[in-house]
Amino acid sequence: MTTQVPQRVPVPLDAPLPRFLVARQRFVDDAVRDPATALAEELRRVGAERLFGPGQRIAVTAGSRGIDQIATVTRALVSWLKGRGAQPLIVPAMGSHGGATAEGQLEVLASYGLTEAALGCPVRASMEAVEVGALPSGYKVYCDRFAFESDGIILVNRVKPHTILVGELGSGLLKMLVIGLGKQVGADSIHLRGLQENFLPATRVALARVPVKLGIALVENSFDHLSRIEAVLPDGIEEADRRLLALARSYLPTIPFDPLDTLIVLRMGKNISGAGMDPNVIGMHRRLGGPPTREIGRIVALDLTEESHGNAIGVGMADVITERLRGKIDLHATAMNAVTSGFLGGVKLPLALPTDREAIALALKPYDPARARAVVVRDTSHLDTMWISEPLAKVAGAMPALVVEGPPFELRFSPGGDVIGGP
Incomplete structure (x- = not known):
């Protein structure tokens, strides 16, 4: 008996997703001017x-x-x-x-x-x-x-x-x-x-x-x-x-919500963190093992930065990725980093879906869209602005360092299924 592998993972493109609001963390920008x-x-x-x-x-x-x-x-x-x-x-x-x-x-x-x-x-x-x-x-x-x-x-x-x-x-x-x-x-x-x-x-x-x-x-x-x-x-x-x-x-910026059902990371890469996604943000246990240091049900990573030059170390900390990200991986550069650092788990390839829409839908599949605790971030280094789902917006009201801006909105996608815009 031959098992047929589907060309596309059966995730409905019209699967309902949570609505989001913009959340901004109050940070002091004491940058060196000269x-x-x-x-x-x-x-x-x-x-x-x-x-x-x-x-x-x-x-x-x-x-x-x-x-x-x-x-x-x-x-x-x-x-x-x-x-x-x-x-x-x-x-x-x-x-x-x-x-x-x-x-x-x-x-x-x-x-x-x-x-x-x-x-x-x-x-x-x-x-x-x-x-x-x-x-x-x-x-x-x-x-x-x-x-x-x-x-x-x-x-x-x-x-x-x-x-x-x-x-x-x-x-x-x-x-x-x-x-x-x-x-x-x-x-x-x-x-x-x-x-x-x-x-x-x-x-x-x-x-x-x-x-x-x-x-x-x-x-x-x-x-x-x-x-x-x-x-x-x-x-x-x-x-x-x-x-x-x-x-x-x-x-060090953090994501001020724990637990999360789903974290959507628009991009990962070596210029973001030595591990692609910063374990100090997503949970050190995803890098080193051991008891969970924070609870995130599923992480979906959508893209790899050009500055990574194909080095996708840390991709194994995600649960779902896109075919776009997978296609940018330089296996040699990634393997060299994994062998040198000993971070072999960081190069395991998660399930890759054809579009952002499908990858996000799969990551959110176990959760009721009206109750899902979900966050969208540009990457794990830039956390001053993020998109948070409506249930988290209610929690954020008690956080003085967080400003939530409405009204709620739905994620927008291109005809090809890629996220439009970002935090």
């Missing part, structure tokens, strides 16, 4: 001019994340170094991202405007790394060869909560040092041996043996706008990472 001036003031504050001189080759790190104003900050830093006679060069510091190839990492940097033409200095990409030390656990510490052989390194990175690391350290300058500059071999090594337990000892080995001269720590606010630039001397990097992580956590 990043170049703020950077110059920070460099003066720590006396950075005494650290750099004529002819010195200074490696400036650049990562794979979409950081607000990163091209402006990097360009200003390069200009400042050249003004002191130094010879800056940009070094990709992104572990195995970009498909674990030099060409792929250059492509990632170019998508953020970090090119030789835009910055006025060379960009040197290589996957070659130098072993600089080891831990008793067997973890070996590596550093990008261009950076290691330079006269000094400036670490530039955003400080924010990590998708694996818990506690007082997350993504920041130290992560850029041991994982970003460690290239694929370094990232592989630390994830294999255990990131949480080896991270801090590895950073201390690296700081002792790698020519780090300065750190530039960046913090974004709840609107993903650059709100803090801080220059840090090497002996203060660990303290700064801890202190600024607490600040970054205070800015």
Whole structure:
């Protein structure tokens, strides 16, 4: 007996969906208005001019994340170094991202405007790394060869909560040092041996043996706008990472409803979160397992950002996706990230439906449209505005930090079944 697989999943296109209202969270936008001036003031504050001189080759790190104003900050830093006679060069510091190839990492940097033409200095990409030390656990510490052989390194990175690391350290300058500059071999090594337990000892080995001269720590606010630039001397990097992580956590936006029946995510991607969708928002258990940290019945992800360059790590945390998203996946880039991070569950492919309309209908299928607790977000990073179903609007009335705007509306779809507009 042969089982026929239907070409289309039998989800009625006219299945009723909840009505939604616009909800806006009250966040303070304390963005840095002039990043170049703020950077110059920070460099003066720590006396950075005494650290750099004529002819010195200074490696400036650049990562794979979409950081607000990163091209402006990097360009200003390069200009400042050249003004002191130094010879800056940009070094990709992104572990195995970009498909674990030099060409792929250059492509990632170019998508953020970090090119030789835009910055006025060379960009040197290589996957070659130098072993600089080891831990008793067997973890070996590596550093990008261009950076290691330079006269000094400036670490530039955003400080924010990590998708694996818990506690007082997350993504920041130290992560850029041991994982970003460690290239694929370094990232592989630390994830294999255990990131949480080896991270801090590895950073201390690296700081002792790698020519780090300065750190530039960046913090974004709840609107993903650059709100803090801080220059840090090497002996203060660990303290700064801890202190600024607490600040970054205070800015971290959330979805203020728990439980949810369905979460509709219009787009996911590496520039949104290292895990595609931030587990700090959707529930860390979807990333690490264990008891649920928040209750969301079903998550549907509709698209993958262009800035992800096909890397769909984290797609496995969704329950339903679209064929459009599936068609954008670069299996090699995604596999490299999964193998390096050990996040194999993050690349399991959910059921893919032909259109947004069908994917959303399937995610909402178990729930009464009049009672469904559903939220639509642009992505897990931009949560200042969201669409909430009518039952949630009643709950939101008791939340002073939330403003709900009516009247209720139905989701609009193109003739092809794709969502029109978004939060």
